[in-house]
Amino acid sequence: MKTAHEIRPGNVIMLDGSPWVVQKTETTRSGRNAAIVKLKLKNLLLDSGTEQTFKGEDKLDDIILERLDCTYSYFADPMYVFMDEEYNQYDVEADNLGDAAAYIVDGMDDQCQVTFYNGKAISVELPVHIVREVIYTEPSARGDTSGKVMKPATITGGGTVTVADFVKVGDKIEIDTRTGEFKKRV
Amino acid sequence: MDIKASTIANHKHWDIFCVVVDNYGDIGVTWRLAKQLAAEYAITVNLWVDDLNSFGHILPALDPGSTYQTFFDVNIIHWNDSSIEKYTPGVCLIEAFACEIPSSIIEKLINLKQIFPKELPVWLNLEYLSAEDWVEGCHGLPSFQSCGLQKYFYLPGFTDKTGGLICEQNLFDLRDSWQSDKANKMALFAQLGLRGIEVEHRVISVFSYETPSLLALIQWWQTEKSPVHVLIPKGRSLHSLTSILPCSLNELVAGQSIPLDNVTLHILPMTDQQGYDRLLWSCDVNIVRGEDSFLRAQWAAKPFIWHIYPQEDDYHLIKLEAFMQIYCDNLAPDLAKPWCELNLSFNQGNQIDTVNHWQKLEFNHLSLQQHAKKWPMTALNSADLASRLVQFVKSR
Incomplete structure (x- = not known):
């Protein structure tokens, strides 16, 4: 069991007797610091989708499926193709990558985990921390170095991350793929 | 005023559970809601509250030593290990502000689901009020619990796509x-x-x-x-x-x-x-x-x-x-x-x-x-x- 707060895109959970792959997670804060976690889910048996909301500490039954360490190879619309150490290729639907798709870029060497259900590659988990280059962001407005003032930045692959004001174009930044949060400049 | 056990459990009633955290906030909201549901919709409401002393500040006539009381047609029940045994499922069960519903109640609901699944109350988590954009996207969504029961998130808010704001008709x-x-x-x-x-x-x-x-x-x-x-x-x-x-x-x-x-x-x-x-x-x-x-x-x-x-x-x-x-x-x-x-x-x-x-x-x-x-x-x-x-x- 994992708490809803620990669930990540690519995890598979059992709900009402069916396996669901987590396509997207969205954590927000309610009053008094409690977390509310919204999950976008796809039923692996029926191919249907749903959205569910949980308290951050709600327990969810995550199931351990077969996983393989893979690296991203290329995109063949609408499938992302990953490859294991023995050069076997696995196609994963773009929909099943959820938010992770924003971090997939050509030439990336991050070790990903491809999850299989009934022999089919159904989802991909990225490492918790990845490094990407900032390709666009506005110049620092006030020269803030505290890290408390934030601004949007576009990273390689086209995704947007909220970064500290001191981050510049060309900087490499560490991102937490669970939350999409900027961690630090590397 | 004492109330009879039959009043608590008429099977058409609503139950609202409230844990007093900040003296007047949580109980203030649930008390207003309970009164309004009773007055404007003729709903029998059981309001379960863990701290009657704090509640007494906004309802001076309340007797903190009494387990069952009725005011404004709302049954107020001191939520404790003993009283909770009398819980009977009604039409709706509201856990206010994500308070934890006792496991004995969950067990009753699981048993009910096995025998009369259509008789299960609608289980809601009534959340805090917020004007943030994400509220629209979470309001009303189901929350399938690991115990096999379905809960819903009910989020108050300022737009038509949210749960609205507490306000009496008059x-x-x-x-x-x-x-x-x-x-x-x-x-x-x-x-x-x-x-x-x-x-x-x-x-x-x-x-x-x-x-x-x-x-x-x-x-x-x-x-x-x-x-x-x-x-x-x-x-x-x-x-x-x-x-x-x-x-x-x-x-x-x-x-x-x-x-x-x-x-x-x-x-x-x-x-x-x-x-x-x-x-x-x-x-x-x-x-x-x-x-x-x-x-x-x-x-x-x-x-x-x-x-x-x-x-x-x-x-x-x-x-x-x-x-x-x-x-x-x-x-x-x-x-x-x-x-x-x-x-x-x-x-x-x-x-x-x-x-x-x-x-x-x-x-x-x-x-x-x-x-x-x-x-x-x-x-x-x-x-x-x-x-x-x-x-x-x-x-x-």
């Missing part, structure tokens, strides 16, 4: 009638034992958390030309004012007046919810906190400052910003800007900025007053929370 008529005659407010002040208040004096109610901003404002009001009366109950707000009080907090008594140059501090007795509404309707400006008094200040159609419940990493400022944005949507920029800056600096405890923005904001400006009067209808949208909630439960 509230605005009562308010307008009250505010149409200044004699009403003067009578209320007299009834509360507040002396020296003239009709033209500025009267400000304060129900905030601790903040140095409050001290700064009072020190500024001390220098103003016309008299200012600050109505403040014993509690957290006063902790910020110890440096200007003539005695310790323990020595203060309700009804006491403390002259401080141009300011008179009036220590208020605790009041019930109707009394608090009338107080808000009667003051020129209200400083409120949390959720319940925050909403009632909006319904009072008077300018207000919102002291939001502080959260980790200053996350409450995001919630404050979200509210200020929608509140100021139709407010002229020359009023919206200082009003927002005043609220922000008050919440940040910035004394200098709080006083500066207070001075910039013309609380008597006709546009600000008119905006405060129009805002309640804007905020309510098509329907209030109880109305939307009843429809939501029927549709499940």
Whole structure:
């Protein structure tokens, strides 16, 4: 069991007797610091989708499926193709990558985990921390170095991350793929 | 007043569970909702509360030693290990503000699902009020629990795609009638034992958390030309004012007046919810906190400052910003800007900025007053929370 707060895109959970792959997670804060976690889910048996909301500490039954360490190879619309150490290729639907798709870029060497259900590659988990280059962001407005003032930045692959004001174009930044949060400049 | 066990379990009833966290906030919201469901929808409501002593502050007739009581047609049950055994599933089960429902109740529901699945109550988590965008996307979504039961998230909010806001059907008529005659407010002040208040004096109610901003404002009001009366109950707000009080907090008594140059501090007795509404309707400006008094200040159609419940990493400022944005949507920029800056600096405890923005904001400006009067209808949208909630439960 994992708490809803620990669930990540690519995890598979059992709900009402069916396996669901987590396509997207969205954590927000309610009053008094409690977390509310919204999950976008796809039923692996029926191919249907749903959205569910949980308290951050709600327990969810995550199931351990077969996983393989893979690296991203290329995109063949609408499938992302990953490859294991023995050069076997696995196609994963773009929909099943959820938010992770924003971090997939050509030439990336991050070790990903491809999850299989009934022999089919159904989802991909990225490492918790990845490094990407900032390709666009506005110049620092006030020269803030505290890290408390934030601004949007576009990273390689086209995704947007909220970064500290001191981050510049060309900087490499560490991102937490669970939350999409900027961690630090590397 | 005692109630019979059969009243608690008529199978068409609703159960609302509330854990008292902050004395008046959580219980304030659930008590208002329970009363409204009973009065306007003839629903039998069992309100389960873990702390009757705190509840007693806003319902003085409540007996903290009694397990079962009925007021305003709401069954109030002291939530403890013994009373919880009498729980019987009804039409709806509301866990207020994500409070934890006892495992014995969950077991009863699991058993019921196996025998009569259609008889399961609609299980809701009634969440805190927020004006943030994400509320629309989460309101009403299911939450399938690992125990095999379905729960729903019910999120109050300011748009049609949210769960709405608690507001009794006749509230605005009562308010307008009250505010149409200044004699009403003067009578209320007299009834509360507040002396020296003239009709033209500025009267400000304060129900905030601790903040140095409050001290700064009072020190500024001390220098103003016309008299200012600050109505403040014993509690957290006063902790910020110890440096200007003539005695310790323990020595203060309700009804006491403390002259401080141009300011008179009036220590208020605790009041019930109707009394608090009338107080808000009667003051020129209200400083409120949390959720319940925050909403009632909006319904009072008077300018207000919102002291939001502080959260980790200053996350409450995001919630404050979200509210200020929608509140100021139709407010002229020359009023919206200082009003927002005043609220922000008050919440940040910035004394200098709080006083500066207070001075910039013309609380008597006709546009600000008119905006405060129009805002309640804007905020309510098509329907209030109880109305939307009843429809939501029927549709499940």
